[in-house]
Each structure stands twice: as structure tokens, then as C-alpha cells.
Amino acid sequence: MAGDMGADSAIHIMGAGLSGLAAATVLAKAGKEVHVHDIREDSGARFDGDFQALENWSMGVDFFDQLKEWGFDLSEFKATEFDVVDLIHPDDVITQATTPSVAYRIVERGTSDHTIDQGFKRQALAAGAQIHYKSRVKEEDCTIIACGPKGTSAVAYGEIFKTDHPNHIGFQLNDKLAPGSYSYLIIIDGVGLICTCLWRKQKKSDRFLNETIAWYEAHYPNLNRIPIKRVGGKGDFTINSNYKQDGRYYVGESGGLQDFMWGFGMRMAVWSGVLAANDIIGKGDYEADVRKHLMPYVRTSVSNRWLMNRVGDGMFKRMCNAWMKDQKKRGDGLLWIGKLFRPTFFKSILYRLVTPFMLVKDPKSMGRGVRRMPFRKALKRDVWEQSPEAVAIGEQWNEVRRKGAKVSFAKDAETDNKPQ
Numbered sequence: 001m002a003g004d005m006g007a008d009s010a011i012h013i014m015g016a017g018l019s020g021l022a023a024a025t026v027l028a029k030a031g032k033e034v035h036v037h038d039i040r041e042d043s044g045a046r047f048d049g050d051f052q053a054l055e056n057w058s059m060g061v062d063f064f065d066q067l068k069e070w071g072f073d074l075s076e077f078k079a080t081e082f083d084v085v086d087l088i089h090p091d092d093v094i095t096q097a098t099t100p101s102v103a104y105r106i107v108e109r110g111t112s113d114h115t116i117d118q119g120f121k122r123q124a125l126a127a128g129a130q131i132h133y134k135s136r137v138k139e140e141d142c143t144i145i146a147c148g149p150k151g152t153s154a155v156a157y158g159e160i161f162k163t164d165h166p167n168h169i170g171f172q173l174n175d176k177l178a179p180g181s182y183s184y185l186i187i188i189d190g191v192g193l194i195c196t197c198l199w200r201k202q203k204k205s206d207r208f209l210n211e212t213i214a215w216y217e218a219h220y221p222n223l224n225r226i227p228i229k230r231v232g233g234k235g236d237f238t239i240n241s242n243y244k245q246d247g248r249y250y251v252g253e254s255g256g257l258q259d260f261m262w263g264f265g266m267r268m269a270v271w272s273g274v275l276a277a278n279d280i281i282g283k284g285d286y287e288a289d290v291r292k293h294l295m296p297y298v299r300t301s302v303s304n305r306w307l308m309n310r311v312g313d314g315m316f317k318r319m320c321n322a323w324m325k326d327q328k329k330r331g332d333g334l335l336w337i338g339k340l341f342r343p344t345f346f347k348s349i350l351y352r353l354v355t356p357f358m359l360v361k362d363p364k365s366m367g368r369g370v371r372r373m374p375f376r377k378a379l380k381r382d383v384w385e386q387s388p389e390a391v392a393i394g395e396q397w398n399e400v401r402r403k404g405a406k407v408s409f410a411k412d413a414e415t416d417n418k419p420q
């Protein structure tokens with residue numbers, strides 16, 4: 001039986017990431033004996049210094065208000081708010097998306113004290129949960145499965161660097177630098193990240209990051225970039241027939257609960273962890289709650305992804321123009337982007353029509369009926385030679401790496417797509 005580890009009555013959670021720690025905190029606060037097992041040496045080690053964005057537009061309610069309502073202490077981790085984002089069009093025009101509220105909160109992932117992972121870890125421990133690192137457990141022996149990605153649907157790679165540039169965010173839609181996806185620049189308190197996401201599987205994928213860095217250096221000449229390390233990893237996007245199976249709860253990325261279009265997953269990870277814990281303590285029904293609260297957004301994102309897979313820079317440009325036009329009219333850049341993420345009748349019909357062609361069955365899903373979005377093949381237009389500036393950036397990185405700089409995705413189970 002799930003969670004029976006040694007026939008004790010304790011609840012065992014597989015994975016001490018955001019979803020597992022959120023669940024552990026709620027359960028331990030309710031007086032349950034909770035053991036969280038993680039194969040890595042610490043929470044956040046999967047990301048090691050990566051900046052990630054908590055988007056604040058996809059739902060009517062602010063995520064930080066939700067966290068407070070669920071009993072989490074926001075002062076336990078650092079979050080930097082932005083109300084303006086450079087929107088970088090595919091033809092290199094840069095406009096600004098602005099909002100009177102909060103567009104993004106940037107948090108750091110990793111093992112430093114101020115990261116969101118360590119903030120959640122401290123709260124789980126304070127609530128009484130026991131966390132076992134470097135602990136390998138069987139899925140069958142755990143009640144909550146919270147171990148992140150299994151397969152690969154997309155990847156993201158970035159470089160962390162020192163900079164004296166003021167805090168800033170840029171979000172770029174460019175199908176060459178980020179095939180089927182986007183790249184971004186985040187600068188917080190003297191540390192920068194330039195990252196590109198690949199929604200099509202590439203050979204020599206390091207050229208995408210090098211060329212993206214070259215692009216940002218050319219358009220933001222005051223970066224004064226001093227490379228520190230490279231970060232990144234894979235994302236797993238699945239639709240499951242059951243989110244609770246044989247007494248086990250599949251939360252966060254283990255349940256495929258992420259935004260298929262652009263990969264936002266932290267909010268759903270924490271939320272699903274809370275929902276699973278609530279079910280266990282008799283305050284909800286996980287399967288029903290996931291379908292009610294999360295799946296409408298996941299399904300919408302599947303439709304969005306299907307549409308994104310069919311377009312390129314021409315449509316990205318039209319999107320940027322439509323976004324800016326709407327912002328001018330309504331005075332808030334979040335409204336247009338928010339609408340893109342919200343469920344609509346059209347997108348629910350599209351979802352039904354496209355999923356049979358878009359998703360592939362996972363035969364090893366222990367009866368859960370998992371269908372995964374496969375990593376798409378490269379297109380002809382993805383084959384290009386690096387610019388001399390990008391080659392120089394690659395060489396600079398090789399030199400920094402030879403001197404001991406780290407690559408966080410080196411330990412990622414998925415190694416066949418990682419840059420050299």
C-alpha cells in the first residue's frame with residue numbers, strides 16, 4: 001500500500017522540491033509524521049542559483065495572497081517584484097510591458113539561504129517534517145510523488161554572471177535564438193541571468209545560449225558580464241488520466257502540472273502540494289481539486305502550445321504588437337497576457353481536438369494514463385552558423401569552465417541535450 005514504508009503510519013514524500021515541501025509543511029502542521037526523501041544533497045540543488053519568475057497574470061488571485069492563506073511565510077525567501085518588463089520583438093524592437101500591479105516576482109532557486117527552495121525547506125522543518133537527503137526510495141512506498149521531471153518535453157539553458165547593471169527584466173520572442181519559445185534577461189542586485197528555452201530538440205544546443213548572450217550584449221551594452229556558471233534543465237509536460245492512483249498523489253511536475261506554453265510551474269507545484277496534503281488531512285479531494293483549480297489552466301496552455309508550435313517570428317511580431325496596442329488602450333500590460341492564459345470555450349474545444357495528435361502515451365506510468373508532450377524535432381531553420389561574437393562567448397565560457405565554473409544541469413538525468 002502507498003506510503004507503507006516499513007508498515008509505519010508516517011507519510012513518505014518522494015522529492016524535497018517546492019511541491020513536496022509545500023505538502024510536507026501542511027501535513028506536519030496538521031500533526032502528521034512526515035518524511036521527505038530526496039536523491040540530491042539538498043533542496044534546490046537541481047537549479048543551483050537559477051532565477052525563476054512567479055508570473056502574476058494567469059489567474060485573478062495574486063499567488064502571494066494564496067501562499068499567505070495557505071499559511072506560508074513570505075519573508076522566508078527573497079522575491080523581487082517588477083512592474084515593467086522589456087518586451088523584445090523578433091525584429092529586435094524593444095518596447096515595455098508595464099502594469100500598475102506586479103508583473104513578475106523573481107525568486108532564486110538553489111541552496112543559498114535566500115532561495116525559495118531553502119525558504120520552503122525551513123518552513124517544512126519548523127512544522128516538524130523530517131527531510132532525508134541522498135535518500136533513494138521506491139515510488140510504491142511513498143504517498144506523495146513530488147520528484148520533478150521524468151521525461152523531457154523542452155529544455156532551458158542559461159548563464160549566471162556578475163554585472164553592475166541595475167535590476168532589469170527582458171523577455172524576448174525570437175524563434176531563432178529560442179526555437180518555439182523565448183529567451184530572457186534577469187538582473188537582480190548585481191547578478192544576471194541570460195537564458196534561452198528550446199521547445200525543439202537541437203544538436204549543439206550550446207550555440208543557442210551563446211548566440212542569445214551575444215544578442216543581449218549587443219543590445220544592452222552596459223552589462224559588463226562576468227560569467228559565473230551555467231544553469232538549466234529539462235521540463236516534463238504531461239496530461240494524466242489520474243492524479244491520484246493506488247493511494248498515491250502525483251504533484252507538481254511529477255503530475256505534469258505546468259504551463260505547456262512557456263513552462264511556468266512553480267505556482268502549480270506549490271498549489272498541488274497543498275491540495276494533496278489537504279486531501280490527506282480530510283479537507284479536500286485531490287483528484288477533483290486538481291481538475292477544478294489547475295486543469296483548466298493546464299488545458300488552455302496545451303492549446304496555446306499547439307498554436308505556438310505552428311507559428312514563427314511573423315506571428316510572434318503580431319503578438320507583440322497586439323500586446324502593446326492593448327496596453328495602450330487599457331493602461332495595463334497584464335490584461336492582454338493574462339487573457340492568453342485564461343480558459344476559453346475555443347481553447348477547450350481546441351484542446352480536445354489536438355491532444356490525440358500532440359501527446360504520446362507513457363507506458364511506464366503505473367496505470368496513471370500519462371500522455372507526454374514529446375520534445376519536438378528541429379526544423380530546417382534551426383540550422384545556422386554561430387556569429388563570431390557567439391563563438392567568442394562560447395570560448396570565454398570554456399575558459400571559465402576550465403577554471404572550475406559549474407554547470408548545474410550536469411547531474412540532470414537528461415544529458416543528451418545539454419550544451420557542452
Ligand SMILES: Cc1cc2nc3c(=O)[nH]c(=O)nc-3n(C[C@H](O)[C@H](O)[C@H](O)COP(=O)(O)OP(=O)(O)OC[C@H]3O[C@@H](n4cnc5c(N)ncnc54)[C@H](O)[C@@H]3O)c2cc1C
Pocket residue numbers: 014015016017018019020037038039040042043044045046050051052053054055135136137146147148149156157231232233234235251252253254258263264265266267269
Ligand atoms: C531551467 C528552468 C527554468 C524554469 N523557470 C521557471 C520560471 O521562471 N517560473 C516557473 O514558474 N517555473 C519555472 N520552471 C519550472 C519549475 O522549476 C518547476 O515547474 C518546479 O520546480 C516543479 O516543482 P516540483 O516540486 O514538481 O519539482 P522540483 O522543485 O524540481 O523538485 C523535485 C525534487 O525531487 C527530487 N527528486 C528527483 N528524483 C527523485 C527521486 N527518484 N527520489 C527522490 N527525490 C527525487 C529532486 O532532487 C528535487 O529536489 C523552470 C524549469 C526549468 C528546468
